[in-house]
Amino acid sequence: MVKRISFKNYKLFREKQTLEIVPITIFIGKNNSGKSAIAKLPTLISGSLRGGFSAPFQLETDGVRIGQSYEDLFYNREITGEPLEFEIHDGDSSVAAFITGDRSLNIRVSKLFVDGQEVNLAATKLNGLVPKDQDPKKMVLNFDYIESFRKFPAASFTDIFGEYDKLGVSGENAYKLLAQYHQAGNKILQTISSWFEQNFEGWKISIKDVSGTSVSYEVVLENNFIKPINIVNTGSGIRQSLPLIVRSFMPVEKDTLIIIEEPETHLHPAAHGNLAERFVDSYLEDKRRNYMIETHSENFILRIQRLIASNKISANDVAIYYIDYNEHEGHSALKRLSIEIDGEVEDWPDNIFNEGLDEVLKFRRAQKEQQNAGKNP
Template sequence: MQIESIEIKNYRLFRDARFVDIPRLCVLVGANGTGKSTLFDVFSFLKDALEMNVGKAVSKRGGYKELASRGFADQPIEITLQFRLEITGYERLVTYLLKIEPDAVGRAVVAREVLRYKRGASGKPFHFLDFEHGHGYSIINEEDFSKADEKLNREEQELDAPDILAIKGLGQFERFKAASAFRLMIENWHVSDFHVSDARPSQEDGFAEHLSTRGDNLPLVANFLFEHHKDRFDRVLESMKRRVPGVAVVEPKQTEDGRLVLRFQDGSFKDPFIARHVSDGTIKMFAYLVLLNDPKPYPLLAVEEPENQLYPELLPELAEEFRDYAKRGGQVFISTHSPDFLNALSLNEIYCLRKVEGFSSVSRASDSENLQSLFDAGDLPGYLWKQGLFEGLNR
């Protein structure tokens, strides 16, 4: 899966914003309050809406009036994703449209939900799922691409409530191919909310294959890699030794009372010490390496400001770790204020956000002829950003 474009209308700072030609590694820059966190919240909102329903996802964010762009609470919110997804053995460029609006008493409902893609190399995209206010249809024999449109089997459906996503209900059934694939994709998005304090405590003995969004199961996931994917765990250790000064060994150990703790061996000391005695930066780097060496990459990974608590010298290498992760199959979105992190990127991986008349405007750094010529001449993106040359890019 790779998202190629995102169009957002009337969602907080995004009155009418569009991200196009999105690469596998997409990095957002901009001053505070320009919408970087808002994009990540769009990802979280879609996941919440799928796991709960649209009404609860909106309520979690303060209600429709708080979620809609300021001054436009009477107008619908629209989110459109265009992405490549394998369906029945074919890779398709799929479009998902979600339109939300308040009902007569102000509750958020799904005004329109569409999943469409082209059946062949030409022609208009075909609607394989189309719902309005809880009523609609889905095609149940999508694999029969060679059949005429009228030969495709359309199944009419009515959802239990108008704030339930059709992809949530229908996506649980294999016969709705596109809805099932898209639901599974969103369910496996990972929007990081990592906190070093949560990653430090030792945990009761248990089992966890994937790092949680807050990182509070780090010892369990490290132990899982150690026991079941030793090659991945060894890669984490090698990266730690190479990139964190002084660290020689990181090992999960089980205590007598059944708790798992991380023990770090410093090359300067004989005895190992547990995670609570290690710096925040060391713990955070270890957590990122565990996350990025997951044997099954998330289809979408979103991380805000990974530079916090890390040495500036580590950031270019961390950027390379994120890029390697993206190459293995997980698309990565990152927000940053760090010139050192940006220096490891190409211009086509950087999107700049600015506020224009109170709302976010988005542009790609490589679309600027001036920035591109400076980059081609050898100037690094981080230095160009630090000099203020990204300012005015959206104008």
Template sequence: MTLVRLALQNYQCFAQRQEVEIRPITVVFGKNNSGKSALVRSPLVIATGMHGLSPVPLDLAELGEDAPDFIDLVHNRLDHGSVGIELEFREPIRCSWTIQNVIESQTQVVSRCRIDVRGESATFTWSDADDTDESEERPYYVSGPGKASDEPIGVRFSGLIPEHDFVRGREIKEAFGEIRHLGPFRTRPARLGRLTARRPAQDQFGSRTAEILIHDHVRSRGRLIGKINEYLGDHLPDWRLEVIPRYDAYAVGLKSLKARNLWVSAADSGTGVAQVLPILVQRAQDELDRPADDILEIVEEPELHMHPSAQAALADLYIRAVHKTRVRFLIETHSETFLLRLRRRVAEKRLRADELALYYVESDGEASTVQRVNVDEAGNVYDWPDEIFAENFEEVRAMTEAQTERLDTDAR
């Protein structure tokens, strides 16, 4: 099953309900501090209520040391505020929640939950007037297939999922699936690394990249490295990725195919190479060992520190991934080149228009909105926002005006 639609209300910078359709490649763009990161990271926040066993709706501590407090998720950080979340899956399954902050007891409660599974609906409405018990069960008016409670009954929530006969909790959790996240600042590989007993799992900083490559070199005869070098062939044709032994450790670097004995440690390579390596590693892993289940991968600024030609190549890499694996992508970008390549591939029929969704996030200083930018089968876009990626035109116009003024001055 697959998540196909996400909606948020009163969530961080989004005061009004904002909806995003999740397609194989969903791209979010906009100016700095407009709310792009809040939008693309929201599935990570929701996942803390889907896969955890906490009695609170969102177990934000799962997000790590820098996790937000719930009040940070509420628009304008209101003490008694709430957030709204809606999810739709392909089956079809639809779920919606209103999560209320209860400042007096320093906790949060699902104040309303509605779950629709193949035409059958269940609704849970919190009765706060009767909520005086300190137990994990709370009073709810419950309605389900052919039944409705006249009085509140005790219901325990496991994260966002009510434990009740009306609800197929396991099915909803499986439908939500796995969420991955690669942040905007990837860790530069260390100069030396050691072989691990098991293949390391990547993190949001790409900090395990060298360990993964070392493990592949020793345990899998460079199978992964070979696939990465296939990716690099068109863009670094004079170099190949290599792992070499160094004393009691290993080093990851680039070997020149032209200059004899020239080898550059990944720690000393260009910043763009260090930033893209975690992306290439994950793409190669998924292509060689296809995931059995659907995965939504969140990637922030994949183009960071990369030349425009390489930014376009990244777009092709993601297109290849959606056609060869069960991974879909929610991408935040500042790259016009990245977007242009996606549109070009639609026009060339290498990517279907219905496999791509573009969203523009805009802030008026008080709240943000999400605007869909439609792409047709020819790669044309409609409802394109004003002043986005218009900087080149403005610079050329200003330069032309300056040149004209200089010519007039010299002619006098």
């Protein structure tokens, strides 16, 4: 799977940036700084590596749309200006491409390098960013992208057939999968229910056959005191988080990058850390499941730090990127924060979280500076 993507002149990112993809990759930053542009970048690259079309890119891949026209991909939408540059590495192979555009809003590959060797474009036909004569499986990036507002379920549903290796952009396949697990007697349903029982005040998830027909199903919640409640009559927090938990337990057959926008949507802050730990557990249970997460939650980040400090996950398996928009120069930069083996982050940007946490971070930073000063008089 692709492990590193470098890019230049892409959306808000005028200068060259490098994104290292590790098992748990996290993006933080203020609104409209470019976090979603980075989170969607793997979907753009994935489609181009799969090919099946003559243009370098498609604006939509598996339901994830990255722009309305090709000029949206270029810094400041200047499609006839500097080229769009990408370098893609998977550890064994590499692809570097220079993309230019014209006033008709068409784009083409102007230069292409595969494994460091320049491709003769005059004599080579391309499939996306890949020469047609190259093995399409040589470099892959499988993903499942889940946007920030997950689809609310219907009160009941009948169409549960089909095989799903993706949850869907709005998490729409989660409920069909739960019904399939129920129908097949799959223990994953009980595992998901047990997770909710332990993390959501005793609430359990189950699937009920409507009127005993075995063709219509409903998702219900219950606990030791309350009779079953249809999920449409419960709070938004559970409805937003359930698809993510289903995804975290879904079996995978190949390396998959699970990209999630704002997993904390509609959840009480006390539950944010539990989600973070579930994603870490999901990776540890099957290391073919990697996560890329865009979040505004300090509790989510703090739990990740705690898991590093307790040696549940290595600091090397976590990357926290701060996306910083420079309002004076009009472009963004991608900065990977340094994580120590004890979970400490030395270079937290100021004013990124709420005022209370900012003060805690500054206090801890001052403490550490004093400790270091004492060691080096």
